[in-house]
Amino acid sequence: MPLPSAPPPPRILHVSQPVDGGVARVVVDLATAQAAAGTDVHVACPQDGFLASALGALGIRVHPWGASRSPGPRLAAEVRDLKRVIGTAGPALVHAHSAKAGLAARLALRGGIPTVFQPHAWSFEAVGGPTALVARLWERRAARWATRIVCVSEAERVTGLRAGVVGSYTVVPNGVDTGRFTPDGVAPDGHDPAGGPLVVCVGRLCRQKGQDVLLRAWPAVAARVPGARLVLVGDGLDGERLREWAGPEVAFAGAAADAAPWYRAADVVVLPSRWEGMALAPLEAMACARPVVVTDVDGARESLPPAHRAHALVPPEDPEALARALVALLRDGELRAELGRRGRRHVLDHHDARCAAAAIDAVYGELLGTAPTGYRECTTT
Incomplete structure (x- = not known):
C-alpha cells in the first residue's frame, strides 16, 4: 500500500x-x-x-x-x-x-x-x-x-x-552569508594596497547612517594618523551634500554590487548610524575578519562580541569619540588583527x-x- x-x-x-x-x-x-x-x-x-x-x-x-x-x-x-x-x-x-x-x-x-x-x-x-x-x-x-x-x-x-x-x-x-563574506578574496577595483591606513564606511548616504558625523570626525583622524584615507561606499540623497564637506583624503566609491572586497581592503570599518535595528554592514565586516567601530544604537551592542565593545562602541552624534576610537585602532595593528579574528568567529557562531x-x-x-x-x-x- x-x-x-x-x-x-x-x-x-x-x-x-x-x-x-x-x-x-x-x-x-x-x-x-x-x-x-x-x-x-x-x-x-x-x-x-x-x-x-x-x-x-x-x-x-x-x-x-x-x-x-x-x-x-x-x-x-x-x-x-x-x-x-x-x-x-x-x-x-x-x-x-x-x-x-x-x-x-x-x-x-x-x-x-x-x-x-x-x-x-x-x-x-x-x-x-x-x-x-x-x-x-x-x-x-x-x-x-x-x-x-x-x-x-x-x-x-x-x-x-x-x-x-x-x-x-x-x-x-x-x-549574513558567511560563505560570501570571508577574509580572503579580491580587492576592489582601483584600490591601492600600498596606500595609507584605510577606513571604509558602507551604507546609503543618508541621515540614518551618519556619514556627516564621520566627516566631522575625520580631520582629527587624518591629523593624528598620517596618510589615513576614508572611503564611503554607497549612494543616496545626501551624496552631493556630503561631497561638499569632504576633504581630499575622502573618496566616494558609489554603490557596490558586492561590498566584500571593500571590507577586505579596510583596516577598520565604521558605521556611525543614528538609529538601526541591527545593521548588516558591521556583521559583514566582522565576517571578513575586519574590526569595526559603530555607534551604540539598537542592535549594535548585541551584534558585537563582548570583548569588542570597549574598542568598537561610541555614542551617536559624537564626532570626537568616533575619532578617538578610529585613531586607537588605526595605531594598533595587533589589536586590529585580534578583533578581526574574534569578530569572524562571533559571526560564524551567532549571525x-x-x-x-x-x-x-x-x-x-x-x-x-x-x-x-x-x-x-x-x-x-
Whole structure:
C-alpha cells in the first residue's frame, strides 16, 4: 500500500518596499535559504533596483508592487495593488519587511491571514515632531493586525514596547552569508594596497547612517594618523551634500554590487548610524575578519562580541569619540588583527544567515501549525 504523499509546503509571500540596502539584502538571503530548504517562496516588491533582479536570477517568483518609500497620496492605490498581488499569490502567510510594506500589508490584510511584521528599525525613529507621534500611534494600532512582530535585536523590541507597541514579539538577530563574506578574496577595483591606513564606511548616504558625523570626525583622524584615507561606499540623497564637506583624503566609491572586497581592503570599518535595528554592514565586516567601530544604537551592542565593545562602541552624534576610537585602532595593528579574528568567529557562531532563516521558519511553523523545515547545520567552522 503506497504511503500518503507529504502535503505541499506552505506558500510564503515576502513584501518589501526597499529594493536596495540592508532590508533588501535580508529579504534576498532569507528567501534564498527558504527556497533551498523547500519552502514555496514568493516576493512582492518594486521592480527597480537590486532586490527584484537578485531574486529573479535565483528563480524566485517576484510579483511587481509599485510602492513609494513614504506614505502619501498614492497609499490607497498601493494598498489596493498589494491586495491584488496577495490574491494572485495566494499565500498562507505574509511577511512584511520595513515600515512601508508593514503599513500597506497590514492595511490590506487586517489580520485576515497570519501576518509577520519585521520593522528593521522602527519608523518613528526616522522622523521627528508630529510625524513621529503619528508613526507611533499607527504602530500601536497596527500591532493588532500583526500575528507576530519580528525584531532583529532585543534592543529593537524594547524600543517598540517603550513606544507602546504591544504585540507578540520574537527576536531573530540578523545573519549574513558567511560563505560570501570571508577574509580572503579580491580587492576592489582601483584600490591601492600600498596606500595609507584605510577606513571604509558602507551604507546609503543618508541621515540614518551618519556619514556627516564621520566627516566631522575625520580631520582629527587624518591629523593624528598620517596618510589615513576614508572611503564611503554607497549612494543616496545626501551624496552631493556630503561631497561638499569632504576633504581630499575622502573618496566616494558609489554603490557596490558586492561590498566584500571593500571590507577586505579596510583596516577598520565604521558605521556611525543614528538609529538601526541591527545593521548588516558591521556583521559583514566582522565576517571578513575586519574590526569595526559603530555607534551604540539598537542592535549594535548585541551584534558585537563582548570583548569588542570597549574598542568598537561610541555614542551617536559624537564626532570626537568616533575619532578617538578610529585613531586607537588605526595605531594598533595587533589589536586590529585580534578583533578581526574574534569578530569572524562571533559571526560564524551567532549571525550566519542560515541560523536566521531557521529561526524565522520556526516562527512560521508556530503560526501555521506546521513542522519546521529542515535546514543544514547553521554553525560554520
